[in-house]
C-alpha cells in the first residue's frame with residue numbers, strides 16, 4: 038500500500054483522514070476505540086508500535102502470566118538511576134503489543150477503595166469519584182463467580198450487583214488456589230483483620246481477588262480479546278501495527294492550537310507518514326510514552342523542549358511531572374511443608390509436566406492460577422503501632438521533600454494538596470497504605486500511597502529514543518518509614534497461627550537485620566516496582582499542575598485527549614488495570630457525549 042509500510046490489521050486500506058486517531062492499541066486505547074466505533078458513522082484508526090501476539094503460552098496461560106515481560110512484546114525500558122535506591126536502575130516492563138500492558142500483566146483484577154477515587158474529585162476533578170466510576174467498572178466486565186468448589190472451600194461470597202455481566206472483559210476467580218492460600222487466610226483471621234469484597238468500594242483488609250481470565254477457555258482476557266476482537270470486524274475500526282507515532286501534528290490559527298494530524302514511522306530511519314485527524318487525537322500510549330510524545334510534539338515545558346531542540350507549540354510545564362508508582366519490597370522466607378507450592382513449577386520438572394498435562398486436557402490445576410488469589414490492603418494503623426509517630430513526621434515534613442528540584446511551581450502547588458490528602462490517608466481507616474501479596478513464604482509488600490514523585494522527560498526530539506523516566510522511588514523518607522513498618526508486619530504475620538505451621542525461616546533481609554538503619558539500607562537496596570506507573574499527565578486544574586481537564590482534554594490544544602494511566606492524579610490502593618479500563622470506558626462516554634462526536638454521527 039502506498040501510504041504505509043506496516044500492516045493494517047483490520048482492513049487493507051488506510052484512509053487519508055479519520056474522525057478519531059487513537060495512539061496506542063493498549064489497555065485504554067482499545068477500550069476507547071471499541072466504544073467509539075459502536076456508532077458506525079464515526080471512523081477510528083488505532084496506531085500501535087507493537088504487533089499482534091501469536092497466542093504464545095506465556096501470554097495466554099494464567100500460570101505463566103508475566104512471562105511476556107522482557108520479550109519483544111516489552112519496550113524493555115528502565116527507570117533512570119534512582120537516588121533513593123542508591124543509584125540503582127529499576128527495569129519497568131511496558132507492553133509493546135496489541136493489548137499493551139494488559140498482555141504482560143499478572144491478571145490481578147481489583148478496584149481501589151471508595152476513598153481513593155473520591156480523593157480524585159477532592160483534587161479538583163468534578164464527577165471523578167467512586168460512585169461516578171462504578172458504572173464503568175461494571176461496564177468493562179463480564180463477571181463469573183468462582184466455581185462451587187472454590188466458593189465453598191474459601192467461603193467466597195460475591196454480591197452480583199457490584200459486578201457487570203455484559204462487558205467484554207472476562208473476569209472470574211481461578212479454579213485452583215495454591216494450598217498455602219488457606220494458611221494466609223487463617224493468619225489474617227487470627228490477626229483480627231476483616232475479609233471484605235473489593236468490588237464494593239471497601240477494598241480494605243483481606244479479599245479474594247478475581248483475575249481477568251476466561252472461565253471457559255481458562256486463558257487471559259486482555260484488551261486484545263475483549264476490545265480488539267469484538268471490534269475488528271467493524272468497517273469503521275482500523276488498526277495499524279508496527280508503527281510508532283512520532284509526532285502530534287498541530288496548526289495555529291487565530292491564537293488557537295488545533296490537532297490536524299498524526300505522524301508515524303516503523304523505525305527511526307523510516308520515512309515519516311501521516312494521517313489527518315478530523316475530530317480528535319486520543320493519546321493512550323501509557324504513563325511513560327504519552328508525556329514523551331507530547332514533549333516531542335512541542336507540548337510541555339519550554340525549558341525542557343529547548344534542551345532537546347523542539348519548538349514550543351503549547352507551554353504546559355506540568356507534562357511528565359507527578360510520575361509515581363507503587364514500590365515493591367519482598368521479605369522472603371523458606372517454608373518447611375509437604376504442601377505443594379508454586380515454586381514447584383520451576384524446581385520440579387515432573388510436577389511441571391503433570392501440571393501442563395492437566396491444564397491441556399482438563400483446564401484445571403496449577404497452571405490455571407496466576408497466583409495472588411488472596412490479597413491484603415491495610416491501613417497504617419492495622420499493620421503498625423507507629424501511626425502517630427509517622428503522621429507527625431509527615432506533618433512536620435515539607436512537601437518539597439517528595440519532588441524533583443526542577444518541579445514547576447504549579448505542579449508543586451498541586452502536590453501540596455496531594456500531600457495534605459496523603460497525610461489524611463495515614464491516619465484513615467478507609468485508606469490502605471500497604472498491600473501484602475503472599476507467595477508461598479515470600480511476603481511482597483506494596484507501598485500504595487507513596488509520597489515521592491518523579492518525572493518523564495523526552496531524551497531527544499526523537500520518539501525513538503527511550504524517555505528518561507525518573508520515578509523518584511523513596512525520595513521522601515516517609516516512604517522508607519512506611520515500608521520499614523511493613524517489614525515488621527511481615528515478620529509478625531509469619532509468626533501468626535496459620536503460617537507458623539509452615540515453619541518459615543526468613544532469608545531476606547534475614548532475622549539478624551533489626552535496627553532501623555539496617556532495615557532502611559535493605560529497603561533502599563532491594564525495593565523495585567509493582568509495575569504501576571501513573572500520574573505523568575495528571576487530570577486536574579491547570580494552575581495545580583493538571584495536564585488534562587476533567588473531560589481529559591489537554592489544556593491549550595483543541596482536539597487532543599489523554600485516556601491512559603498517565604491521567605490518574607494519584608494512584609489508588611489497587612493494581613492499576615481495572616482502574617485504567619474504568620477511566621477509558623468513562624472517557625469514551627465523555628467523547629460520545631461531545632458535540633463533535635454527535636455531529637460526526639449525523640454526517
Ligand SMILES: Cc1cc2nc3c(=O)[nH]c(=O)nc-3n(C[C@H](O)[C@H](O)[C@H](O)COP(=O)(O)OP(=O)(O)OC[C@H]3O[C@@H](n4cnc5c(N)ncnc54)[C@H](O)[C@@H]3O)c2cc1C
Pocket residue numbers: 060061062063064065066084085086087103106129130131132133134135136137138139141142143144145146147280281282283321322323324326327330500567568569570601602603611612613614615617
Ligand atoms: C509486568 C506487569 C504486570 C502487571 N500486573 C498487573 C496486574 O496483575 N493487575 C493490574 O491491575 N495491573 C497490572 N499491571 C499494570 C497494568 O497492566 C497497567 O497499568 C495498564 O495496562 C496500563 O494501561 P495503559 O492503557 O495506560 O497503557 P498500555 O496498556 O501499556 O498501552 C500503551 C500502548 O501504547 C503503545 N505505544 C506507546 N508509545 C507509542 C507510540 N509512540 N506509537 C504507537 N504506540 C505506542 C504501546 O506499545 C502499548 O501497546 C502490570 C503491568 C506490567 C507491565
